[in-house]
Amino acid sequence: MQHCDPEDLALVALGEAPIDTDVAAHIAACAQCRGELESLTSIVSVGRSIKLDDQPIEPPSQVWESVQAEISRDASEADAAKRNDAGFVDLQEQRERRKNRRWVPIAVAAASCLVLGGVVGGLVVGGASIGTSKEDVPVTVASGTLEPVPGGPDPKTTGTARLERTNGQYVLEVDAKGLRNPDGFYEVWMMNPTTSGLVAIGTFNANQSKATFPVPSGLPLTSYTSVDISDEPFDGVPGHSAVSVLRGNLAT
C-alpha cells in the first residue's frame, strides 16, 4: 500500500482533520506513517510550548569582552611557551602556563562527584571585613573539609584546607592524612567549580601531613573556591593527572 502524502501528515500533526477516511485508516494501519506522524506531532507540541521569553535575547555586551580577555591571555601564555621552546625549559613559565588551563580529562569526573561550589559572597565579605588595617597575625579567611573523591584511589583519606591572609598575602594550608602514593606524589590545586579551571599551588608528599603554599597573588579567590589534591605519577607531564584523591570547598 502506498504511504500518506508527507504534507498531509504534517497537517494532521498540527491537529487538522485527515483529508479523508482513507488517510486516517492508513495511519492507523501503517507503522511507518504513524512513526512519522508521531515525530512531527512531538515537534508541534514543543513548538506550541514555546513562551515569549524563550526567544533568544542577546547577553550583556561585556560578556564578549571578557571572552576576548581570557582568550588573549591564553595566547600570550602560548607565545611565552614558544619562546622557551627555542632554548631552554623554564619551570616557572611552565607552571604559569598550566595555571589557567582548562581541565579537560577530569571534567566528567568533576561533574559526577558534586563539585563543591563557591561561597563567593562569603569570601568577598571575608576580604572586605578586614579592611585596610595592617595585620601581622594570619587571619583565616576561609576553610573547608577535604573529602575523598568518590571512585578515587584512596577512599579513606581525610583532610582540611585553610586559606589564610597576612598583610594581604594569601597562603593555603593543607592538612591531609592517609595519603599513600609510593610511585608518585600529590599536587594541590585551586579550582574554579564553574569553569573547572585549575591553578597548581604546589606539591604535597605522602609522608607529610601538613603543608602551606603561597597563593599566587591576583588569583580570583572569589571564583577559585575549591581545593583539589591529585595523585600524580612521575611522568614529566605538568598537567592534572585526572586522578583526584581529595576535594573540598572553602567557606567563610
Place this chain on the structure above:
Amino acid sequence: MRLAQQPIHRSSATCDTSSVSEQLTADLGRRLAAGDESALAEAYQRWSALVYTIALKSVGNAEDAADITQAVFVSAWRGRASFNPEAGAVPSWLVGITRRRVVDHFRARSRVREISVEYTPESPDKTSVSQRTDQVIDRVVLADEIAELGPPADQIIRLAFYSDLTHQQISAQLNMPLGTVKTHIRRALVRMRTRLEVTHAAL
C-alpha cells in the same frame, strides 16, 4: 485519497534543510577547529543569544547566565581541537557545552545550600535538573529555528502554531496557494525536527 508516490525516507526529508546558511555554518566550524579567532567572533555574534537565553531560562538570573555564556565560549575556543565538523554543527556543539555548564551550576549551588543550612537535604535531583534543562533547550532551540526559517515560512508556522489557523485559513490570510502553504509547513516541521535531532545528538 492522495498518496505519495515514494515511501517516506528520513534522508530525503533532511535534504530539505540543506541551504546556504548550513554551508556557511559548516565552513565556520572548520575555521574554528583550525584556530581562526574571527570564526569564534562570528559564532559568538550568531549564537551567544541562544547560549545566553538557554542559561538564563535554566538558572533564572542574568548574572549567572552571563558567567555561563562567557565560560561556554572560552571552553569552545580552548576545546576547538576536539570539535569535529563532520559530527555536528557549531550551534549544537555550543548548546551541548551550555547544558553541561548549567548542570554543573546547579550541582555546585545545591552543595552550597547544603553546607550553609547545616543539614543534609535530599541529594540534588540530577534527573529533574537535566530534564528541565533539556526542555528549556528544546524550546529555545526551536524558537531560534523558527526565526531562522525566514519569510514566509516563519510566519506560516507562527499562524499554524499560535493562531491555530488551518492551512486553508493561512492560505486565505496570506493570499497564497494551498499547496505552497502545505509545502512550507511540511518543510518547516522537518527542519525543526532535524535541528532538535542534531542538538540532542550533541548533548
